[in-house]
Amino acid sequence: MFDNMSVASQHRAENVLWAIATIIFIIISSTLVGLIARQVMKWRGETQAEQRNAFWGFTLSGPWLVGFFIFVLGPALASLVYSFTDYRIGADPHYIGLENYRMLLKGIDAPGERFRRAMFNSFYYTIIGVPLQIIAALVMALLLNAALRAIRVFRMVYYLPVILAASPAALLAWNYMFGSNGGFINLALQRFAKTFFLFDWLYRAFIFCVEGFNGFYAGVRIGDPIGSLKYTFPALLGLLLVLPLMGYWNEGKRNTAQRALEVLGITLVGYMASTGLVEKPVDVSWIYVTGIIVLGGMLVNHAVNQPHMIRLWQVGGCLFLGTMLFITLDGADYDLSGHALQATLALGIASGAVVITCFGAWNRRKLTITGGSIALLGMLILVRNLPPWEQLDVVFKYLTFGSTLDTPGGEGAWEYLNATYPPQLLPVMWIYVLVVAAVAALLTLGMLGERTGDLRYDKARHYVAYGALAFFALFALNSFRDGRAYFKEYDIIAQKAYQTEVDELQARYDAEEMSEIRYTKLLESKQPPWNHFTTFRQRTEKLPESTIVPNWRTDPLWTKPSLILITMWSSGGAMLIFLAALKGVPRSLYEAAEVDGANVFQRFLRITLPMISPAMFYNIVIGVIAALQTFESIYILRTPNTEDSLISAAYFLYQRTFRELEIGNGSAASWILAAVIVTLTAIQFRYSKWVHYEA
The missing domain is CATH 1.10.3720.10 (MetI-like)
Incomplete structure (x- = not known):
């Protein structure tokens, strides 16, 4: 008993000592913050009164400032360092770069x-x-x-x-209300559906739409292929962006085009940053894109007369390209051969174009060099990433109401859809590039016509707008048709597999290997073996019955809507x-x-x-x-x-x-x-x- 009391007293004494030490640390650190602030004010040539005010102000706010550095900024910087290591609790951290x-x-x-x-x-x-x-x-x-x-x-x-x-109590209450059998929400929905005829149809349509959308989203989330449907969204995006830019050019259309280019640029750069920078080794095309972004930012800030932002682009660009050089060399173990040599040369070209802008005044010659550097880097990206002819054939087929999908039939259909067909398709990034190019062309022609008053620019803008509109409309229509055919091929495969299983079951029944009752039960339990957007296909076959209720807690299609409802x-x-x-x-x-x-x-x-x-x-x-x-x-x-x-x-x-x-x-x-x-x-x-x- 006395031993337990002595141990407890020892712990209490330790807690008191830690509390006293913490108070002393806060006083000393806060005083140091105040002294640093007073010294900074002294270096700036402020008066004694200003120095005294700075000392007491920062001293009294010192506990919060020190707490911010210790408990917020410190852990944040530590996590940034740990993100480049394989640190696991119980083991020593080792640097692994961007792994x-x-x-x-x-x-x-x-x-x-x-x-x-x-x-x-x-x-x-x-x-x-x-x-x-x-x-x-x-x-x-x-x-x-x-x-x-x-x-x-x-x-x-x-x-x-x-x-x-x-x-937790409220969330657990919601958990009970979401119950499929006896839950308050489902009971209320069913009661309304039985009472009001119109609500019954709305209720069933609501279930159908939610399960259809979430089923398709779930298929995309797990990576089920969508074939040529991947072109439909960027083509529709191109239509939505080109349509508002048609007709008479004004300030509103110019602002719309500029904002669209900015958003698309940020999206494309973000995508390339999330894929190119983490490539091992670093993707050379991303290096050129970085140079274009830095040089383009300088030109934009020069046009709006922001010299401090130009200097920020120059410093940031040099630091970023230097970091990329370190990542490239580190990933190649400082062996300048193969891809590492290509990446190093690309970094030399991009960083050289940026470094040139750091010297001299911004005159016509410097602007010409910067614009030429952007054009050179753009040509290098185009040449490096130009798709092969069989992928470019997709464009011509969709513009002429053709199809990129062959119907192999037989045993090779599954291999064709999953292995042979995808490499034949043009990377969807190129469609987004065409959208950017169309909007950029319309913006350039519109601004040139606005500044010069030359009607030829306005006429050319109309031609570009109608051409882009026709291109994206045909591409959206035919890619959607091709996508439906792509899904239909999976339906045919599933039906054939289902028919094979039924034939095998019929053969076993004819051979008297099972009773009629068992044969009937097995036949009723058979369904087409969907293996492509399975949930989406199962839930959109028909409109749900009135007795169907959402399984908010157990069905993956309803768990996210239940969270949104809360x-x-x-x-x-x-x-x-x-x-x-x-x-x-x-x-x-x-x-x-x-x-x-x-x-x-x-x-x-x-x-x-x-x-x-x-x-x-x-x-x-x-x-x-x-x-x-x-x-x-x-x-x-x-x-x-x-x-x-x-x-x-x-x-x-x-x-x-x-x-x-x-x-x-x-x-x-x-x-x-x-x-x-x-x-x-x-x-x-x-x-x-x-x-x-x-x-």
């Missing part, structure tokens, strides 16, 4: 494949969940903005889910922001619109939405960040059967770091997620001109 990033970004091995699926799920939560959450919050705010009795009670009820959403329920925080913005809209604007004859819908579009656009922008930014970091609800609602369909990037990070103890790989995943969040946030701020701030 962790290569594994995750290229989907190598099981962890890489899981990370790829986790990112698909995170984008699903962002693309589908955030808009629905914004709509739910805005509708609730509009309801609570009305002058009703006991409105404060309603506001409390609507905001209460924000407090309860992250609690997010919509807990959108009271965004609702509060919208409500505050609605209270700030002047009543005089609505009165003036009523006098002018505007109806409720027009007042909402023309007054309410523009006036609350800052709140909308804030909620979108915060919602996107939160969706990409979804974790708590997944951790509580997951089951062994649904974990793969629910896993997000943040949950993968938790698994890899704290369950599997792979600190290096988990650190790389965290930095990839951070880069995605920062990039998306920067893009949202860059294209926030639709936000109307009061003067």
Whole structure:
């Protein structure tokens, strides 16, 4: 007994000593921060009063500054270092370069494949969940903005889910409500379906659409091939971008073209960065692209007269190309032969073009050299990546209503669809390049016509627009037709396999190897063995029956919608922001619109939405960040059967770091997620001109 008391006293004494040491450390470190601040002010030639103010200001804020460096910045830098190692708890870290990033970004091995699926799920939560959450919050705010009795009670009820959403008890309650048998949500849906005839059809159509979309998304997520359908989306994107640029050229069309080029450029560069930089060795084409980006950034900043940004491009470009040289040499063990020699020469060409811009004033000669360097690097990329003739044949076939798909039939159909056919297709990146080229050509011709007033540029722009429109329309139409034929080939394979199984069953029955009852049961249980977008095909064969209910907890197609439903329920925080913005809209604007004859819908579009656009922008930014970091609800609602369909990037990070103890790989995943969040946030701020701030 006395021994236990002595041990407890010893632990308490140690805790007291640690507390005293912590206090002393905080005092000393805060004082040092204040002394450093005072010395900096002294070097700047400030007065004694300013130096004294700086000392006490930084000394008093020292605990927070020191805490930030120790508990935030320090671990962040440590994780960045660990991401380049194979560090695992219990073992010494060893430098492995970009291997962790290569594994995750290229989907190598099981962890890489899981990370790829986790990112698909995170984008699903962002693309589908955030808009629905914004709509739910805005509708609730509009309801609570009305002058009703006991409105404060309603506001409390609507905001209460924000407090309860992250609690395990509330999530477990949702888990029970999502039950397929006896769950409140399914019982309510079925009751409405039985009571109202129209709701029954809407309910069945809702299940069909959700399961169809999620089934196709699940097929894409696991990597099922889609054949020539991969061309349909970029071709439709080209149509959507070219159509607004037709007709009379004005400032709005110029801004649209510039924004489209920026977004496409960021997307293409991001894709190449996530694939080319992690290649082993580094992809030479990416080196040329880096040079083009740096030189192009200098020209843009020179055009808008931003010399400090030009210097930033020069320094950043030299540092980045130098880092790429180190990665290349390190990956080749400093053996300048083969691909390493090609990459080194490419780095010499790209960095040489950048270094030249660092000397001398920006005159006509320097601009000509920079433009020529961009053209040279672009030609090198084109020559290096020019596809073979059999892949270029895809373009001619689609423009002439042809098909790239042969019908092999027989035993070789499966091998043809999975091994022979894919290499014959043109890389989809080239279609995106054509979209960029079309928009860039329209922008260039439009700006030249705007500056010179020459009608020939405007006429040429019309020809380019109509040509691009026809090209993308034919490409979208025929690639979609070819894609349907591609899926049909898999249907034929499945039907043949099904018929073979039925014939074998019939042969066994004819040979009296089984009874009629067993034969009938086995025959009824047989289904076509879908092996290509299996879930999508099974769920879209026919409209579901009225008795079908969503399996929110167990069906991989409904687990993500269940999470989004919980997010919509807990959108009271965004609702509060919208409500505050609605209270700030002047009543005089609505009165003036009523006098002018505007109806409720027009007042909402023309007054309410523009006036609350800052709140909308804030909620979108915060919602996107939160969706990409979804974790708590997944951790509580997951089951062994649904974990793969629910896993997000943040949950993968938790698994890899704290369950599997792979600190290096988990650190790389965290930095990839951070880069995605920062990039998306920067893009949202860059294209926030639709936000109307009061003067």
